[in-house]
Amino acid sequence: MMTCTEQSLYYRQWTVPRFHHMDSSNRTEGRTDNFHPRRLLLSGPPQVGKTGAYLHFLGLLSRMLIRLMEVDIYDEEDIHCSAQVDGSQYHPPNAIWPNTDVIKTMPFDYTIHDPKYDDISIVYCPGFRADGHCMRQEDVYLRRRTARIKLSKYAAYNxxxxxxxxHQYLGFNPRYQMCESTLHAFTFTHLLLGEEIQLYFIIPKSKEHYFSFSQPGGQLESMRLPLTSDWSPDCIKSPIFMPTTGRHEHGLFNLYHAMDGASHLHILVVKEYEMAVYKKYWPNHIMLVLPTVFNGAGIGAAHFLIKELSYHNVELERSRRLEGGSPAGDVWPFIILADDSCVMWNAVDNDKLSCPAERAVSLKQVLQHMEACPDLAQYGLCGIRKWNSRGLTGIKRWEPFSRGHVHDFLLLNVDRSQNIQYDQNRFTCHDVDFTLRLHSAGLLVCKFNNFSVMKKQIAIGGYRTFIIKTKMTDVSTSVGPSQYICAPDSKHLFLASPAQLLLEKYLQHTSQKLFPLSTKNYTHPVLSVDCYLNLGPEVTVCFVSSRPHCVNINTAGLLFSGLLLCFPDTFVTSGFLKKFTFLKGATLCVISADRSSLRQTVGRLELEEQWRFRLSDEFQTANAKEDRPLFFLTGKHI
Incomplete structure (x- = not known):
């Protein structure tokens, strides 16, 4: 008996459809097998259920095609909404641009509202009212609430x-070979680090016009940037950087439909060990390859290098423009930092605010609107809302612009923010830390609430996927947070994870023991100087900056339940710390790169005058000596 495949081939080869059959005119000229890859032949004896079978098949095919047009979107309402207690109306509800003078008068909202951060420490702000929000106890984003949404014609794809x-966007261009791209080294000196940083660009031949070379095929000199005065209806001025890891198949890097035909510079930022696989799947995309030492680094390192590279590139472009006779100060200083799961964008209909509604728009429309904002150069950082199905329902007072934390889709002014860097060591909450330091430096942060971004649920890869394993085996084992640290010079099970990751995870899960007076005690927060670290949802953190002329909240009369000093620099002095008042028994935690600097910090800041230390209060992350563990010392306020 013939198999189904053999039977199908037999009928295709030896039978001819009669004139009344629908396939009678579908013969392929020059071919004898009359085969078509999308034509199916269902054969069988009479009365065996062929009609029911193909109707069932068509039903399955229909549902599959409908499913391909849908996507699972994170659908979570903002958290801590009751913290927005200011009842003032700053902009008209139908305002399309923020007024810089008005924005400066708006209070900065320190509270984090993004639901993906419902398991982190609240940032202290006077007047905050807890809304009884239930925290997630597990760092498992697969369990977050989602909604199935039909893809718009402006969606980003994997x-x-x-x-x-x-086809042409993805590299199927007859003018170029599919994998015809070149590797270019790009080296620049980072002034603060005092060392050279070497990155690599993979540039397809079809994208070389976005760059400047010493000669055709020669040394890469800079990434071409437009002038501030340049404008084209079919062009995006800001380079788009997408850091990504582990998502070469599932990352949403196809922006062809999202850009609605607009010309744009899109750069994937990948780790060195993933370079080959990303190049295989996305041969027509420009890639920025991070140095080998950052193979095990977190999202903080990627954003740090993107920002520093972009500022250096602005300086190079200014020099190139000067040589060409153009004004140097007019070089466009903005970049886009986008998450690789941003799938669709929406806009609020300003004409229908009486009946609030959002409509799908292209990424091109969002970016061109933001880039055309008057006085945009006055802002250090801009962003947009996170979408949820509740939308504008129930909002009594619509404020089209606000000052506060922005996430996932950022428009960053690398010129104005040149003195504020992302923390290259961070794995978690790096954007919260950066925004707080940016605001404390006096730079304006603006959220365009008229736009929202939808984020697709991608269960594979990403910078939030952390694997903590022992050095004895490559297989991840169950290691509790209490095992992330140990006493110095002790015999302990060493872990193969980066020291910074172990420290951040330890503080997140065990701060109730480290800061016992701070647990569920919002009125007595932990004072954190110059950085934000997540101490878990039950501990409140009060961020202050030690920099001169910085913007800090008023802490007069506030009693702190703890003090966190993470790599304190010379701006932190004993006189600065004496401005703050602590509860008796409050906890001190000082973090340094080694034991020597830890002791030097204690002496320089004269901490022993007000804090009591014991030998048993010194710890290190559970790393071997060659993996450079971090050290921290705890103490109690006298």
């Missing part, structure tokens, strides 16, 4: 999307 319009 590597599984194929359509005729995308």
């Amino acid at each position: 590597t599984y999307h194929h359509c005729e319009q995308c």
Whole structure:
């Protein structure tokens, strides 16, 4: 008996459809097998259920095609909404641009509202009212609430999307070989680090016009930037950087439809060990390859290098423009930092605020609107809302612009923010830390609430995927947070994870023991100087900056339940710390790179005058000596 495949081939080869059959005119000229990859032949004896079978098949096919047009979007309401107690209306509800003078008068909202951060420490702000929000106890983003949404025509796609319009965008261009790209080294000196940083660009031949070379095929000199005065209806001025890891198949890097045909510079930022696989799946994309030493680094390192590279590139472009006779100060200083799971964008209909509604718009429209904002150069950082199905329902007072934390989709002014860096060592909450330091430096942060971004649920890869394993085996084992640290010079099970990751995770999960007076005690927060670290949802953190002329909240009369000093620099002095008042028995935690600097910090800041230390209060992350563990010392306020 013939198999189904053999039977199908037999009928295709030896039978001819009669004139009344629908396939009678579908013969392929010059071919004898009459085979078509999308034509199916269902054969069988009479009365065996062929009609029911193909109807069932068509039903499955229909549901599959409908599912391909849908996507699971994170659908979570903002958290701590009751913290927004200011009842003033600063902008008209239908305002399309922020007024810089008005923005400066708006209070900065220190509270974090993004639901992905419902398991981190609240940032202290006077007047905050807890809303009884239930914290997630597990760091498992697969369990977050999602909604199934139909893809708009402006969606971003992963590597599984194929359509005729995308062929050239994805690299199927007859003028170029599919993998015809070149590797270019780019070296610059970082002034603060005092060392050279070498990065690599993979540039397809079809994208070389975005860069400046010493000669055709020669040394890469800079990434071309437009002037502030330049404008084109079919062009995006800001380079788009997407840091990504572990998502070569599932990352949403196909922006062809999202950009609605607009010309744009899109750069994937990948780790060195993933370079080959990303190049295989996205041969027509420009890639920025991070140095080898950052293979095990977190998202903080990627954003740090993107920002520093971009500022250095602005300086190079100014020099190039000067040589060409153009005004140097007019070089466009903004970049886009986008998450690799941003799938669709929406806009609020300003004409229908009486009946609030959002409509799908292209990424091109969002970016061109933000780039055209008057006085945009006055802002250090801009962002947009996170979408949720509740939308504008129930909002009594619509404020189109606000000052506060922005996440996932950022428009960053690398010129104005040149003195504030992302913390290259951070794995978690790096954006919260950066925004707080940016605001304390006096730079304006603005959220365009008229726009929102939808984020697709991607269960694979990403910078929030952390694997903590022992050095004895490559297999991840169950290691509790209490094992992330140990006493110096003790025999302990060493872990293969980065020291900074172990420290951040230890503080997140065990701060109730480290700061016992701070647990569920919002009125007595932990004072954190010059950095924000997540101490878990039950501990409140009060961020202050030690920099001259900084913007800090008024802490007069506030009693702190703890003090956190993470790599304190020379701006932190004993006189600065004496401005603050602590509860008796409050906990001190000083973090340094080694034991020597730890002791020097204690002496320089004269901490022993007000804090009591014991030998048993010194700890290190559970790393071997060659992995450079971090050290921290705890003490009690006298």
